Amino acid sequence: MQAQSNRWGGELVRFENVGLRYGAAPETLTDISFSIMPQSFQFLTGASGSGKTTILRLILQSLKPTRGMISIFGQDTAQLDKDGLTALRRRMGIVFQDFRLLDHLTIYENVALPFKIRGRMESSYRAEVIELLKWIGLGDLIDAKPPVLSGGEKQRTSIARALVSQPELLLADEPTGNLDPVLAGRLLRLFVELNRSGTAILIATHDIGLMEQIKGARRLVLQNHHLQVEG
Amino acid sequence: MSSTDFHNQRSVWQSFLNRFSTDSLVAPDPLTDRTLVAVIFILTFIAALTAGLVLFGSAATARWQVLLSSEVTVQLRPQPGRAIDADLNRAAEYLKQVQGVTKVRIYSQDETLRMLEPWLGPASSLGGLSIPRMIAVEINPDAPPDIQAVTQQLAKDIPGTVVDDHRSWTKRLTKLGNTLVVASALGLILVLTATALAIVFATRGAMVGNREIVEVFYFMGADDRYIARVFQRHFFSLGLRGGILGACLALIILGALRFMIAGSDGLKDIFGFGAADPLSSVGVAIIIAIVAVALFVSFLASVVSRFTVHSTLSRLV
Numbered sequence: 186m187q188a189q190s191n192r193w194g195g196e197l198v199r200f201e202n203v204g205l206r207y208g209a210a211p212e213t214l215t216d217i218s219f220s221i222m223p224q225s226f227q228f229l230t231g232a233s234g235s236g237k238t239t240i241l242r243l244i245l246q247s248l249k250p251t252r253g254m255i256s257i258f259g260q261d262t263a264q265l266d267k268d269g270l271t272a273l274r275r276r277m278g279i280v281f282q283d284f285r286l287l288d289h290l291t292i293y294e295n296v297a298l299p300f301k302i303r304g305r306m307e308s309s310y311r312a313e314v315i316e317l318l319k320w321i322g323l324g325d326l327i328d329a330k331p332p333v334l335s336g337g338e339k340q341r342t343s344i345a346r347a348l349v350s351q352p353e354l355l356l357a358d359e360p361t362g363n364l365d366p367v368l369a370g371r372l373l374r375l376f377v378e379l380n381r382s383g384t385a386i387l388i389a390t391h392d393i394g395l396m397e398q399i400k401g402a403r404r405l406v407l408q409n410h411h412l413q414v415e416g
Numbered sequence: 417m418s419s420t421d422f423h424n425q426r427s428v429w430q431s432f433l434n435r436f437s438t439d440s441l442v443a444p445d446p447l448t449d450r451t452l453v454a455v456i457f458i459l460t461f462i463a464a465l466t467a468g469l470v471l472f473g474s475a476a477t478a479r480w481q482v483l484l485s486s487e488v489t490v491q492l493r494p495q496p497g498r499a500i501d502a503d504l505n506r507a508a509e510y511l512k513q514v515q516g517v518t519k520v521r522i523y524s525q526d527e528t529l530r531m532l533e534p535w536l537g538p539a540s541s542l543g544g545l546s547i548p549r550m551i552a553v554e555i556n557p558d559a560p561p562d563i564q565a566v567t568q569q570l571a572k573d574i575p576g577t578v579v580d581d582h583r584s585w586t587k588r589l590t591k592l593g594n595t596l597v598v599a600s601a602l603g604l605i606l607v608l609t610a611t612a613l614a615i616v617f618a619t620r621g622a623m624v625g626n627r628e629i630v631e632v633f634y635f636m637g638a639d640d641r642y643i644a645r646v647f648q649r650h651f652f653s654l655g656l657r658g659g660i661l662g663a664c665l666a667l668i669i670l671g672a673l674r675f676m677i678a679g680s681d682g683l684k685d686i687f688g689f690g691a692a693d694p695l696s697s698v699g700v701a702i703i704i705a706i707v708a709v710a711l712f713v714s715f716l717a718s719v720v721s722r723f724t725v726h727s728t729l730s731r732l733v
């Protein structure tokens with residue numbers, strides 16, 4: 186799988202002095218600055234409640250910053266209209282911590298959802314989806330529904346759904362949180378494979394053991410509402 | 417058949433079924449969905465029955481009006497010193513000559529007493545009481561005679577003559593018919609408003625229940641129009657189900673009414689249908705109206721849910 190080429194050659198994501206507060210409370214995130222380059226691999230880490238998911242939501246634009254500038258794929262998000270936002274989201278893939286699979290749909294239908302949303306005819310993507318499901322080891326479960334799957338199978342389905350449209354940037358929120366170390370390691374190798382094929386990866390995790398498996402990966406560490414970039 | 421063949425066939429069949437389920441992107445909530453279908457069913461039934469009864473009532477009223485306007489009654493009150501039978505014959509002879517009169521019939525003394533029996537008791541108890549006599553005159557409703565001229569002529573020639581062209585009844589019937597139509601139209605509007613409100617609440621409930629799914633759609637690049645379409649399709653399907661059930665029940669009830677009237681001469685007379693098939697003239701119109709109500713309710717469900725989704729999305733996510 187090849188990720189789509191980055192048209193301007195710059196950062197995929199850039200945060201400049203971003204701050205976020207809820208109401209009159211103190212800032213949850215203060216002066217956050219970092220960037221994500223094409224085809225890069227990084228972990229976003231920090232203690233539970235430090236704001237990892239919040240940063241992912243800021244990238245996905247389901248939250249707006251209180252101050253600072255966020256640029257996604259070279260576009261200032263403050264200037265984005267709804268159609269522009271939709272277009273940006275179509276270039277990203279997201280793996281949720283709680284999977285967010287649609288329980289009433291089959292595994293095949295769940296994974297094919299991004300194509301369906303984009304209005305593509307089923308005949309144009311069916312083979313592609315089935316091939317991906319086989320590649321991640323779910324080829325025998327295409328007609329199964331999420332409630333009968335194990336945690337690992339659900340997680341792989343969620344990853345397949347995020348990947349199927351070949352995003353330029355993949356965001357994963359605690360993707361191995363509910364898995365045993367062996368399965369977590371296998372999923373991590375899957376992310377590495379994806380990265381090699383051109384997708385930039387940002388994994389939010391507090392699992393130090395997991396991060397140590399990828400030598401040389403950049404770490405964005407959240408501590409006391411601030412972010413430090415290591416590596 | 418080997419187990420592999422069986423498995424393959426099952427997979428093909430499963431895939432075939434899945435093709436039909438891919439449209440239902442809103443997670444089904446059996447309790448809420450069934451309740452909404454039941455509400456739409458009841459409201460469609462009331463709306464369809466109202467529409468059917470309006471058409472049926474209008475047809476019956478029109479028939480009554482035709483019957484009333486095709487007959488004139490001439491009443492002769494006994495006058496001292498005059499032979500009422502001779503006056504009746506003279507009046508009848510005159511009426512037969514009038515242009516636009518198609519039939520003249522004098523009600524005999526016995527027939528008149530029988531007609532009065534329910535109010536005045538048996539003829540024997542009336543003794544020698546003088547009672548008015550009646551001439552039934554059938555006229556051509558398309559080219560009616562000049563009733564005013566006839567009235568004046570009869571009053572001049574035969575004292576004690578009263579001509580009743582049922583005008584006051586026709587006016588009252590028209591008023592009644594119009595009132596019925598206006599009241600039913602208001603009833604229909606109220607029922608459809610109640611349907612729309614039920615769908616608004618159901619859509620909001622479904623959106624809150626599917627909040628996470630809506631968020632997933634957004635993150636995968638769905639826009640508001642796509643999400644609105646997903647809910648619209650879901651509620652159109654529920655509306656259509658409720659609408660078809662309501663329309664079917666309304667058709668059954670009106671069909672039963674038709675057979676009840678068709679099987680009873682008394683009811684036929686009451687509704688003014690005579691020997692004709694009571695619903696033949698309006699039957700097709702009623703069926704079309706009921707089907708139209710069911711389709712309109714489905715359309716309403718679809719449009720209302722779409723607008724509700726658009727107005728709720730910004731607050732939800």
